[in-house]
Amino acid sequence: MKTVGVVGLGTMGLGVAQVFAQAGLAVLATDAVRAVRDSAQERLATSLNARVQAGKMTPEERDTILGRLIVVDELGSMAAAGLVIEAVVENLATKRDLFSKLERVVAPEAVLATNTSSLSVGAVAEGLVQPERFLGLHFFNPAPAQRLVELVRHPGTSPAALKAARQVAEAAGKRVIDAPDRPGFIVNRTARPFYGEALALLEEGRNAAEIDAAVLSAGYRIGPFSLIDLIGADINLVATRSVHEATGRHPRYHVFAAQEAAVAEGRLGRKSGRGFLFPELPGQPPRDAERIVARIEATLVNEAGWFLSEGGVTAEGINEAIRLGLSFPHGPFDILSARGAGPLHALLGALEAAAPPYLKGRYAPAPILTEAQ
Ligand SMILES: NC(=O)c1ccc[n+]([C@@H]2O[C@H](COP(=O)([O-])OP(=O)(O)OC[C@H]3O[C@@H](n4cnc5c(N)ncnc54)[C@H](O)[C@@H]3O)[C@@H](O)[C@H]2O)c1
Structure with a gap:
């Protein structure tokens, strides 16, 4: 594949465009x-200049990469793309409309991909004439720096489309x-x-600085x-809400009420100048730091266990995605091996x-923890 398309x-x-332009496409x-x-x-020049200044790229390389970004006014000018990725507004109707137009533009074997974070890839595919060449390629922000890409199929995605998308993303270093x-x-x-x-x-009355300090320790x-x-408390809240509603x-x-209040009051984090902790920094870890970490990690393992039990994913896939996507020192199944199913189940x-009444059921153990008992 020599040419990709990016819409939005x-x-x-822009980050996804940089990824592929840097990879020579x-x-x-x-x-x-x-x-x-x-x-x-x-904007791409500004992003690349930072790399030039950091000594990671020569000015000549920057100019070559800039020359590979061809901004066009019409979707109709994307006919040469072997893969088109959309990163437009997170709205189902907008994305469906865009893909119904795109499939009339690109070659029949071209792959179409959505970068949606919260919509169902299958739902976006509905109504397409050729849904078999449609899939999700979920990049993380900032796309040039984040190595992980989640490749998402819907029931009708063809192996050929999955293979082509995987190859081009892997060739770009993902x-x-x-x-x-x-x-x-994931x-x-x-x-x-x-x-x-x-x-x-x-x-329960703990403060954000000590919780963060415990996790850092x-x-x-x-x-x-x-x-x-x-991330922004508002963006994070949307992510939680969408999973909450969907389940x-x-x-x-x-x-949690504290997060709804933070968003309602505009305490969104760095972008608004004030957040749960920002501009403060985490302090010294509290004496019971280990208990705080054990509790957070137990729920991470449990969530990964439930997710695994729902199928379509491997423990290795979850582990690696979490390590790469969040830069965690270990994946949830590494924690399971280290701590053991018994103590996690007991915790x-x-x-x-x-748990208070409105949280009853929150800590029900996943099959991977109960089976080991
Ligand atoms: N921001 C993130 O951290 C992140 C991470 C992964 C995935 N995503 C997903 O990527 C997508 C884009 O997110 P973003 O943060 O880059 O949004 P953004 O608001 O920064 O950019 C969206 C762009 O799409 C353009 N646009 C809107 N409708 C369009 C249309 N019909 N045709 C062409 N262009 C159109 C807008 O003008 C805007 O420039 C969303 O689906 C989002 O869920 C975002």
């Missing part, structure tokens, strides 16, 4: 907004992991307890509240017994 040149689309790119199209070259078409795919679903259990602890690069502050409001994805049992 916001945060993700021609990138045909467009956006519905003229000003966004017009600024794309300059680690491609198969993910089932379920809310949050990372955004199985990471929920990292935030959720920290919020449960907050609700266990080798994590960033604590849950600092991570929410980085019939299961208490494992309970939406979840104690948490379930102490």
Whole structure:
């Protein structure tokens, strides 16, 4: 494949365009907004200049890469693309409409991919004339720096389309992991307890600084509240809500009042200047740091266990996706091996017994933990 297409040149689309331009492919790119199209070259140059300044790229390489981004005004100019990835607004109707137009433009064997974070890939595929060449390629932000890409099939995706998408993403240096078409795919679903259990602890009276400090002391690069502050409390809330709704409001994805309040009051994190912790930093770990970490990790293992039990994914896939997608020091099944199913099962049992009525069922152990008893 020599040419890819990118539709939507916001945060993700421009990052995805950079990934493929850096890998030597021609990138045909467009956006519905003229000003966004017009600024794309300059924004890509700014991103690449940072690499030049860091000594990771020569000015000549930068110019070659910039020359590979071809911004076009019309979807009709994307006919040469062997793969088109969309990163437009997260709206089902918009995405369906876009793909129904795109499939009339590209060659019959071209692959079409969505970068959606929260929509069902199968739902986006509905109504396509050739749904077999449609799939999800879920990049993480910032796309040039994040190695992980989740490859998502819907029931009708063909092996040929999956192979082609995997090959081109791998050739661009990505680690491609198969993910089932379920809310949050692997990372955004199985990471929920990292935030959720920290919020449960907050609700019980612990403070964000000590929870983050405890997690840092266990080798994590960033604590849950600092991570929410980085992502944006609003974005993080949407992710939790979408899994909560899609699972019939299961208490494992309970939406905590503290987060709703933070969003309602505009305490969104870095982007608004104030968050759960930001601009403060985590302090010294509390004396019971290990207990805090054990609790958060037990719920991470349990979530991964439930996810595994639903099928379409391997323990290795979950482990690697979590390590890469969140830069965690270990995946949930590494934690399971290290801590053992028995102690994790017992800890979840104690948490379930102490849970308030609206959280009952939150700590029900996954089959992988009960089977080992
Ligand atoms: N931001 C993230 O961290 C992240 C991570 C992974 C996936 N995603 C997904 O990527 C997609 C884009 O997210 P983003 O954060 O880059 O959004 P963004 O708002 O930064 O960019 C979206 C762009 O799409 C353009 N657009 C809207 N409708 C269009 C249309 N019909 N045709 C062409 N262009 C159109 C907009 O003008 C805008 O420039 C979403 O589906 C999102 O869920 C986002």
